[in-house]
Amino acid sequence: MNIRILYFARLREDMGTAGEMFELPAEVSDVKSLRAQLAARGGASAHAFAPGKAVRVSVNQDLARDNTPVKSGDEVAFFPPVTGG
Amino acid sequence: MTVRVQREDFDIGAEIAAFRRADPGIGAIASFIGLVRDMNEGEAVAGMTLEHYPGMTEKALAGIVAEAKGRWDIIDALVVHRVGELKPLDQIVLVVVTGAHRGAAFAACEFIMDYLKTQAPFWKKERTAQGARWVEARATDDQAAERWSEPQPK
Numbered sequence: 001m002n003i004r005i006l007y008f009a010r011l012r013e014d015m016g017t018a019g020e021m022f023e024l025p026a027e028v029s030d031v032k033s034l035r036a037q038l039a040a041r042g043g044a045s046a047h048a049f050a051p052g053k054a055v056r057v058s059v060n061q062d063l064a065r066d067n068t069p070v071k072s073g074d075e076v077a078f079f080p081p082v083t084g085g
Numbered sequence: 086m087t088v089r090v091q092r093e094d095f096d097i098g099a100e101i102a103a104f105r106r107a108d109p110g111i112g113a114i115a116s117f118i119g120l121v122r123d124m125n126e127g128e129a130v131a132g133m134t135l136e137h138y139p140g141m142t143e144k145a146l147a148g149i150v151a152e153a154k155g156r157w158d159i160i161d162a163l164v165v166h167r168v169g170e171l172k173p174l175d176q177i178v179l180v181v182v183t184g185a186h187r188g189a190a191f192a193a194c195e196f197i198m199d200y201l202k203t204q205a206p207f208w209k210k211e212r213t214a215q216g217a218r219w220v221e222a223r224a225t226d227d228q229a230a231e232r233w234s235e236p237q238p239k
Contacts, residue, residue, distance in 0.1 A: 006138070008138055008206065008208060010219045058138075058206070061141035061144050061145075063145075063204065077138060077141065079138070079206060079208065080208065080219065080222070081221075081222030082202070082203065082204065082205060082206050082207055082208060082222065083207065083208050083209045083219075083220040083221070083222055084135070084137070084166060084177075084178070084201060084202060084206075084207025084208070084209070085177065085178050085198060085202040085205075
C-alpha cells in the first residue's frame with residue numbers, strides 16, 4: 001500500500017528531496033487527508049505543508065483537488081502554483 | 086496536434102513552415118512567442134532556470150490544445166516550450182494556431198497561452214544580484230485564464 005510522492009520547484013527544495021515512497025495509512029483516502037498526514041510528520045514536511053501554503057497537487061499527472069481520491073500505486077506530486085510561459 | 090518540451094532553442098520560421106505542411110485550407114496563422122526579460126519585480130534578471138514535470142507537462146499541454154480545438158474552429162495548434170537554463174532575450178515558448186480564418190486562430194492562441202500559464206507544470210527560478218528566487222504566480226494570470234471559463238462562441 002504505497003504511493004510515489006514527487007516534489008517540484010520550491011517544494012523540492014523545502015523537502016530536501018525530489019520524491020519518496022510513502023506508505024499509505026488507512027485513514028488517508030484523498031488529497032486532503034494525505035496532506036494532513038504529511039504536515040503531521042513535522043520538520044521540513046510540516047513547514048512545506050503548513051496550512052495556508054500555496055501548494056498545488058496532481059494525482060497520476062492530472063491536476064487534483066482536496067477531494068481527489070488517493071489509492072495505492074498512485075503517483076502524487078506537490079508543487080507551487082505554476083509559472084511557465 | 087504537436088506539443089514539445091525541449092532544452093534547445095527553436096526557429097520560428099522553420100516551425101511555422103513545417104507546421105503548415107503546405108495545407109491550402111489554412112487561411113490564417115496566429116502565433117505567440119514568449120521571451121526572457123532582463124527585469125522582473127523591479128530587479129535586474131541575469132537569467133533563469135525553467136523546471137518542469139516530465140510526463141505531466143506534456144499531458145497538460147496536449148489537454149489544453151485539445152480543449153482549444155474543441156472550443157474553436159481551428160485546424161491545428163503547436164506548442165513548443167523550453168526548459169533548462171535561459172537568459173534575457175532567449176525565447177521561452179512558441180504557440181502557433183492554424184485555421185481557415187483569423188478570428189478563431191487569434192482566440193485559440195490567446196486561450197492556449199492563458200491556460201498554459203496557469204495549468205501547465207513549469208516553474209521559473211530567476212537569478213538576480215540578490216541571489217536566486219522562485220518566480221511567484223501572478224493573480225493577473227489567473228484572471229486572464231478565468232475569462233475563458235464562460236462558454237465561447239464557436
